[in-house]
Amino acid sequence: MRLFGYARVSTSQQSLDAQMKALKAEGVLGNRIFTDKESGSHVDREGLQMLRLKVEEGDVILVKKLDRLGRDTADMIQLIKEFDAMGVSIRFLDDGISTEGTMGKMVVTILSAVAQAERLRILERTNEGRQEAKLKGIQFGRKRSVDRNTVLALYYKGSGATEIARQLNIARSTVYKVIKDSQKLLV
Structure with a gap:
């Protein structure tokens, strides 16, 4: 069994340091940690693609939190199924869950659905706030600098x-x- 790690942040301005530190503390070698600095709303990420190519049956992938692997429930389920078919399990350190066993897969599926629902609620509240602000006459965007x-x-x-x-x-x-x-x- 080999340990691999996956870390992701949503933008290039954010730091992967905390995730990397946690993965290394669990015994993952630096050259077996794959990273991405982009949105988790899709699975076409370079680091994730490389991880998919490197893992083999019996390997374990460590991820700090569930939402670091992805945000979309359908994508998460597909990834979990893909790794499961390869004989690779995933452990989420902060969440204390693993895809090992039937119960683990069920818990991960439920949690990823909850994470996606929460994200949609956040977007909904944000859009409602924008609509309300527009009705009050608040202007969005950069202030005009040209006379x-x-x-x-x-x-x-x-x-x-x-x-x-x-x-x-x-x-x-x-x-x-x-x-x-x-x-x-x-x-």
Whole structure:
């Protein structure tokens, strides 16, 4: 039996250090830890693909938490089935569960469904909050840094987009966008 590890964070700005430390503390060799710095919403991740190629029957994959392997229930179940068919089990350190045995597979399936439901509830609450904020007149996005009136004044005085862009130190596409937006308002 060989130990392998898998660690994942959602963005390149996040750190894998805590997961790596936990996996090494369980006896996983550094060269047997596979990592990804991207969303767990799909299974087409480079580190996960490499792990799939390296493991063999009798191996055990350690993952710090259930949601580090994936977020989508269907994908998680498929991964668990895939590894099970290869004779490879998965242990989730923080959750204290394993895919070893029938009961372990059932628990993992239930927990992954709960994790996905929680994620959907978070997205739902976030969207409701955005809708409510919009109704209250709150503007989303970056504050405009271009004085639209100046752009339009120069344009209506006969200056071309390139000249306006150079004079205001903005992109020509920005000038065109301001002009186009103002024309929509006139219609």
